[in-house]
Amino acid sequence: MTDHHLQLNLAETELLVVSTNPSLYQNVTIQLGSSTITPSKTARNLGVMIDDNPKCHDKAAQSLLNKLIRSNLVNTTNQVEVLQRDPTSPLYSVKSFEELRLKPQLLQGVYAMGFNRPSKIQETALPMMLAEPPQNLIAQSQSGTGKTAAFVLAMLSHVDPENKWPQCMCVSPTYELALQTGKVIEQMGKFYPEVQLVYAIRGNKLERGTKLQEQIVIGTPGTVLDWCQKLKFIDPRKIKVFVLDEADVMIATQGHQDQSIRIQRMLPKTCQMLLFSATFEDTVWNFAKRIVPDPNIIKLKREEETLDTIKQYYVICNSKEEKFQALCNIYGAITIAQAMIFCHTRKTAGWLAGELSREGHQVALLSGEMQVEQRAAVIERFRDGKEKVLVTTNVCARGIDVEQVSVVINFDLPVDKDGNPDNETYLHRIGRTGRFGKRGLAINMVDSRFSMNILDRIQEHFSKFIKTKQMNVLD
Numbered sequence: 001m002t003d004h005h006l007q008l009n010l011a012e013t014e015l016l017v018v019s020t021n022p023s024l025y026q027n028v029t030i031q032l033g034s035s036t037i038t039p040s041k042t043a044r045n046l047g048v049m050i051d052d053n054p055k056c057h058d059k060a061a062q063s064l065l066n067k068l069i070r071s072n073l074v075n076t077t078n079q080v081e082v083l084q085r086d087p088t089s090p091l092y093s094v095k096s097f098e099e100l101r102l103k104p105q106l107l108q109g110v111y112a113m114g115f116n117r118p119s120k121i122q123e124t125a126l127p128m129m130l131a132e133p134p135q136n137l138i139a140q141s142q143s144g145t146g147k148t149a150a151f152v153l154a155m156l157s158h159v160d161p162e163n164k165w166p167q168c169m170c171v172s173p174t175y176e177l178a179l180q181t182g183k184v185i186e187q188m189g190k191f192y193p194e195v196q197l198v199y200a201i202r203g204n205k206l207e208r209g210t211k212l213q214e215q216i217v218i219g220t221p222g223t224v225l226d227w228c229q230k231l232k233f234i235d236p237r238k239i240k241v242f243v244l245d246e247a248d249v250m251i252a253t254q255g256h257q258d259q260s261i262r263i264q265r266m267l268p269k270t271c272q273m274l275l276f277s278a279t280f281e282d283t284v285w286n287f288a289k290r291i292v293p294d295p296n297i298i299k300l301k302r303e304e305e306t307l308d309t310i311k312q313y314y315v316i317c318n319s320k321e322e323k324f325q326a327l328c329n330i331y332g333a334i335t336i337a338q339a340m341i342f343c344h345t346r347k348t349a350g351w352l353a354g355e356l357s358r359e360g361h362q363v364a365l366l367s368g369e370m371q372v373e374q375r376a377a378v379i380e381r382f383r384d385g386k387e388k389v390l391v392t393t394n395v396c397a398r399g400i401d402v403e404q405v406s407v408v409i410n411f412d413l414p415v416d417k418d419g420n421p422d423n424e425t426y427l428h429r430i431g432r433t434g435r436f437g438k439r440g441l442a443i444n445m446v447d448s449r450f451s452m453n454i455l456d457r458i459q460e461h462f463s464k465f466i467k468t469k470q471m472n473v474l475d
């Protein structure tokens, strides 16, 4: 949206999308019937807030995608690192949910969800979160390790069902992520009907003067702030547990940081503060320290992805078509298991999937144009083995764990936006196939001096020998 005077008559407007970045619509005035809306109110009134920051989209979409495709825990063998606020207090971890002395209704809910024993992060985080007096916590652990289930259990445990007002508040960066977390709350609280949940998200319009009876609120920062400050649906002084989830995605979403801090400032000093993030970059860490005073800190290092158990090769071709032909030659071999083929652009991915299908090969295409739910469905089918080959792009596949992949083909070598080797993406892609000691196979397709140079630099970076593989001969 360029910086010009934009007069909109909503009567003819199908859908109005405004940015959360006010500078983008400084001169926009919107006519809603007889009243003119100024930019500062625009987004809130319309409730359609889409951030223009692609990084936000990317992170939020990736986080949501992982939640949608994840039906079980990511097994991680890495130890949990703990930095305790009070090193003298006994740190104990639990090996069973019974040891946590949960309310029977909650234990029932945990078992009904198929949880037999606490995950790595839960073993340590839960005793801290359920302790009396409650302890503040900042926990960093990658997606799929049980963070959501942990803080949901903590909120349900701290609620006094007799009190019919909001006592626990959880803030998520996006509408969709809030819905996903709400689902976990509802599932885990299935046998605890006296505790109710309300969604503070756009579209949930309540009558002015409403006094909420639900004990748990889950929502996005803007709406939660409004419900506390402007609409007074929530009395923040009565909040006992405040959870800020997906802090790394919050950081990437314009405006969410200061809204979250404004919410936190309204809470009582006795309120237990819990913050969760998949990553711990400095920006996240600095934000976390502003939200959570005197925290315990838990980290669960990401799996060290090694390349040792993976045989890596490259195939020399002279063009994209020759790469395609080479792929057809080895298609029979790579579908013994499941293969992911990475392209640099959506265009190439679409072209390749089409060509392979025309050759009668069954492939699935995962591309950024798809809605997150569609992408989740494609990944679900691939994970269920309904397709043997998944063609995708770097961005689309970033952060997705599809553990049973044993062959990775770099139809295009991973490069960053400046055209330099993207070593991290190479490791993350290739590292998938060799997880947990399974033998993996990686084939890099080289079709120019440029891509050969990229491969050489990746090889130098990992100082890992990558063997040449004859194009149409495969052991």
Ligand SMILES: Nc1ncnc2c1ncn2[C@@H]1O[C@H](COP(=O)(O)OP(=O)(O)OP(=O)(O)O)[C@@H](O)[C@H]1O
Residues within 6 Å of the ligand: 063, 066, 067, 070, 071, 072, 073, 074, 113, 114, 115, 116, 117, 118, 119, 122, 141, 142, 143, 144, 145, 146, 147, 148, 149, 150
């Ligand atoms: N103790 C457990 N035992 C078995 N499964 C679990 C356990 N805890 C969580 N899960 C399941 O593992 C998956 C990931 O859990 P959860 O969503 O809590 O992790 P997360 O770290 O928050 O991941 P994400 O941030 O991607 O949501 C979910 O399907 C959840 O039902």
